[in-house]
Amino acid sequence: xxxxLIRRSPFFVVAGEAAMARLLRPSFxxxxxxxxxxxxxxxxxxxxxxxLAGSVGLVARDESGAETVVEIFGAGELFLVPPxxxxxxxxxxxxxxxxxxxxMIPAEAFRAGMAEDPALARATVELLARHWRLMVDQVVDLxxxxxxxxxxxxxxxxxxxxxxxxxxELPEPRTAIAxxxxxxxxxxxxxxxxxxxxxxxxxxxxxxxxxxxxRLLRNQKK
Amino acid sequence: xxxxLIRRSPFFVVAGEAAMARLLRPSFxxxxxxxxxxxxxxxxxxxxxxxLAGSVGLVARDESGAETVVEIFGAGELFLVPPxxxxxxxxxxxxxxxxxxxxMIPAEAFRAGMAEDPALARATVELLARHWRLMVDQVVDLxxxxxxxxxxxxxxxxxxxxxxxxxxELPEPRTAIAxxxxxxxxxxxxxxxxxxxxxxxxxxxxxxxxxxxxRLLRNQKK
DNA sequence: CAGCCGTCTTGATTCAAATCAAGTCGCGGT
DNA sequence: ACCGCGACTTGATTTGAATCAAGACGGCTG
Numbered sequence: 001x002x003x004x005l006i007r008r009s010p011f012f013v014v015a016g017e018a019a020m021a022r023l024l025r026p027s028f029x030x031x032x033x034x035x036x037x038x039x040x041x042x043x044x045x046x047x048x049x050x051x052l053a054g055s056v057g058l059v060a061r062d063e064s065g066a067e068t069v070v071e072i073f074g075a076g077e078l079f080l081v082p083p084x085x086x087x088x089x090x091x092x093x094x095x096x097x098x099x100x101x102x103x104m105i106p107a108e109a110f111r112a113g114m115a116e117d118p119a120l121a122r123a124t125v126e127l128l129a130r131h132w133r134l135m136v137d138q139v140v141d142l143x144x145x146x147x148x149x150x151x152x153x154x155x156x157x158x159x160x161x162x163x164x165x166x167x168x169e170l171p172e173p174r175t176a177i178a179x180x181x182x183x184x185x186x187x188x189x190x191x192x193x194x195x196x197x198x199x200x201x202x203x204x205x206x207x208x209x210x211x212x213x214x215r216l217l218r219n220q221k222k
Numbered sequence: 223x224x225x226x227l228i229r230r231s232p233f234f235v236v237a238g239e240a241a242m243a244r245l246l247r248p249s250f251x252x253x254x255x256x257x258x259x260x261x262x263x264x265x266x267x268x269x270x271x272x273x274l275a276g277s278v279g280l281v282a283r284d285e286s287g288a289e290t291v292v293e294i295f296g297a298g299e300l301f302l303v304p305p306x307x308x309x310x311x312x313x314x315x316x317x318x319x320x321x322x323x324x325x326m327i328p329a330e331a332f333r334a335g336m337a338e339d340p341a342l343a344r345a346t347v348e349l350l351a352r353h354w355r356l357m358v359d360q361v362v363d364l365x366x367x368x369x370x371x372x373x374x375x376x377x378x379x380x381x382x383x384x385x386x387x388x389x390x391e392l393p394e395p396r397t398a399i400a401x402x403x404x405x406x407x408x409x410x411x412x413x414x415x416x417x418x419x420x421x422x423x424x425x426x427x428x429x430x431x432x433x434x435x436x437r438l439l440r441n442q443k444k
Numbered sequence: 445c446a447g448c449c450g451t452c453t454t455g456a457t458t459c460a461a462a463t464c465a466a467g468t469c470g471c472g473g474t
Numbered sequence: 475a476c477c478g479c480g481a482c483t484t485g486a487t488t489t490g491a492a493t494c495a496a497g498a499c500g501g502c503t504g
Contacts, residue, residue: 060361060362062362062367070361082351082354085351086352092358114347115344121343121344122337125303125346128347128350128354129304129307129350132304132350132353132354133313135354135358136314139292139357139361140284140292142361144282145284173451173452174453182365183492185453186491186493187492189454190491205500369460369461395481396481406462408461408463408482408483409460411484412483415483415484427470
């Protein structure tokens with residue numbers, strides 16, 4: 001199955017086969033349709049989630065009920081370590097942005113494994129460090145870069161490279177992508193249109209073709 | 223001296239005395255005047271920093287040279303674990319926002335300690351998990367909350383509580399606080415003025431008195 | 445293949461916050 | 475004390491993105 005995807009993830013490369021086997025044993029996969037809510041904000045964190053296929057959105061709700069997407073996790077990504085290790089409730093909910101398969105790893109197994117296997121602890125530290133950096137990057141994005149540049153950066157990180165050119169799959173709803181980027185769907189739509197007008201990309205439904213990735217990143221007016 | 227501050231920090235409570243002694247041995251304190259740059263973005267991460275006194279700002283610069291403050295660390299806080307454990311360059315610089323005393327912990331000592339002492343690894347995981355949550359919180363703030371609410375939340379987290387009322391010290395420059403909150407100094411200044419007009423706080427130079435913390439948090443029009 | 449519903453786009457308008465531009469304050473130095 | 479300078483405030487204006495409001499598209503379903 002996707003066992004190879006798991007094995008090759010940066011996390012399990014560091015954690016090692018033993019830790020992997022140990023975590024996988026009590027775990028189970030779950031299939032969820034687009035739109036399904038995997039867990040709610042403020043719930044007890046009983047599972048770690050490893051995305052096997054599809055995209056999952058971490059959705060935070062503020063006191064007034066407004067929602068936003070904090071991060072989008074794709075295949076091979078392990079998330080939710082913080083609530084599990086701190087034994088605190090989730091501070092965001094998660095929804096399936098596409099049909100997904102997710103491996104559910106019991107929190108208890110993870111905590112026990114971390115206490116006994118230094119390689120697993122080490123992998124966890126590295127994972128958290130990377131995730132922290134991603135969030136810092138997002139904060140910088142939101143504070144410093146205008147909508148268009150955020151879109152360009154997001155897209156370029158999704159392009160499957162082929163000598164500068166390539167295309168990005170955006171299977172998740174525009175609303176979710178817009179929220180992840182800190183803008184409204186309207187703004188995202190207009191921005192994409194503008195870039196298309198500038199010849200920076202060509203929109204083809206769920207796929208977006210990028211003729212020149214560097215130009216996409218550079219070519220920001222002003 | 224400040225050894226008690228260190229010992230009582232959430233990090234060293236979990237890491238334990240042994241790890242603490244081990245880390246402190248090769249470390250040294252440094253005194254820096256306000257405005258001093260502690261290290262630059264993209265430099266090699268040779269030290270972990272533990273703030274002994276004062277405030278340090280994590281400052282990120284984008285490609286166009288614009289700067290922002292990603293986070294402000296105060297006394298007792300340990301930061302920069304990510305670059306140290308990943309052995310990657312700093313992705314932000316740090317400047318002293320006030321006169322500061324910082325304990326410099328050699329990266330090598332930390333990495334070695336983590337490999338050998340599970341309690342230290344555990345403490346590191348928890349620290350990173352907390353820091354990740356802080357960044358998530360900031361992202362939600364930036365995406366969902368208007369300037370005024372961000373200011374209110376920031377202030378209320380700084381109030382030294384005394385039965386609902388209290389006061390917050392803001393020794394760092396307004397510019398840095400504004401940048402941390404993702405707004406310009408002008409907007410911060412106006413927001414503060416507006417809140418003062420509503421009787422939510424009283425500004426007294428570097429200190430700000432908050433008669434009713436809950437009201438500050440709640441009383442956001444709309 | 446017609447009809448429908450949800451998703452996305454397009455357009456007009458508003459608004460929060462940035463920018464530009466002077467002041468004013470307050471503090472360290474002589 | 476007075477000066478000078480950086481830090482902060484205040485004011486006027488602009489602007490990027492949000493909001494409000496229809497449409498168009500596309501993909502299912504019957």
